[in-house]
Amino acid sequence: MSPKFGTSGLRGLVTELTPELVTSYVQAFLRSCDVGSKLFVGRDLRPSSPNLADIVMTAAQNMGMTAIDAGEVPTPALALTAQQQDASAIMITGSHIPADRNGLKFYSRAGEIAKKDETAICAALEKPVQAVAQGQRVSDPEVNSRYVLRYVTAFGSAALAGKRIGLYSHSAVGRDVLASILRLLGAEVTELGRSETFIPVDTEAVDSATRDSIRTWVQLNGFDAVMSMDGDSDRPLLADENGKIVPGDVMGQITAEALDADTVVTPISSNSGVSAKGFANVHLTRIGSPFVIAGMQAAGGKVIGYEANGGFLLGFEATVLIGTLSPLITRDCVLPLIMTLVAAGEGPVSQRVAHEPRVITVADRLQDVPQVRSSAFVGKLAQDPEARACFLAALGSTEQKTDLTDGVRMYLTDGRVVHVRPSGNAPELRLYVEAQDEDAANATLALGLNVLRSNLA
Incomplete structure (x- = not known):
């Protein structure tokens, strides 16, 4: 491209x-x-x-x-x-x-x-x-040192005391920085999977091999959590004490609540459970940090933003454990990782996640799909009700309504949500699914990817 x-x-x-x-x-x-x-x-x-x-x-x-x-x-x-x-x-x-x-x-x-x-x-x-x-x-x-200092002075040396954390460092540029922060906050950190060859890790669509590795690491070591991030270390990856991935938008919900935010700005692809959490305002945008930032600037006040990939944007001076965090309106992976563990307290991460509204979101993508093909396919879905009906029939449902804010987001009559969108950064076609239970979400995702694959063959 x-x-x-x-x-x-x-x-x-x-x-x-x-x-x-x-x-x-x-x-x-x-x-x-x-x-x-x-x-x-x-x-x-x-x-x-x-x-x-x-x-x-x-x-x-x-x-x-x-x-x-x-x-x-x-x-x-x-x-x-x-x-x-x-x-x-x-x-x-x-x-x-x-x-x-x-x-x-x-x-x-x-x-x-x-x-x-x-x-x-x-x-x-x-x-x-x-x-x-x-x-x-x-x-x-001193750039990395300033970043480390930001979190140590705000959270203190006992914030993660007693936590045993596995750090999947792979080829993330922030691997040593995150390790330093976690240790200075009191955690015991074990490095995993360090690589000198670049590995593309997508925190929004974690591949099955990585999920399997995380589960194995947890089983062998009894970690309270496994953490990682993407290549430039602005998107977080968190797995609980069972090795189960915590979705980035769920981390965003937990962090926003813990920071006592009034307004949440997040893309339309994020978990819709945020609307049930009692925030004064929830604004949905197109996908991408520039759109989230624009929404935060328009809202003002105690505003935060986050994306389904977990990147968290802080729009106000927030009070945390022993100090404050200045606004940082760009994707950040460290704050949601720390805040989710702090919010869990002495209990397991899975228990804190279970307190969130029962809405399950999953996502994946077809790779090596030229953007001209993915855009044409999504464009046809957007313009042609019969094309949408045919697509949804293969998923065993029909359309209740459709949102064209970014790609094609289809709300199904059985309560599921299916969202198809071309990637803005790579030759990929992304699929987002939302359902009320995990089995339905994962089954819909797998089936939806197969239907997309056959349509683009």
């Missing part, structure tokens, strides 16, 4: 992220957004990321900016430092997608850019660059 903006940042094949293309996007960003005089540049652990980071820093220097090399850091750690330094930032990452792809996430002085900023960047791509004095290049080795 040609590089383009997706649900969060610019993404594309590494072979298409040429020096010329990357330079043009970086310089368009610096011309069209409020970036200040300093640009922090971080990267994940993909093989292509160091070279792309060098291209980004050179492009910024050629615009007269001071380029600050943050090294290998989680995306939320980079965003936090940029926020504290009143600076802009670019994270080199393809997030959870395979290593043959990569991308750039942009942060202005105001934080993660919104869709209107993406439009402005695209409009500025063809504008000429004026010659200016060459900017400096320096490094900042």
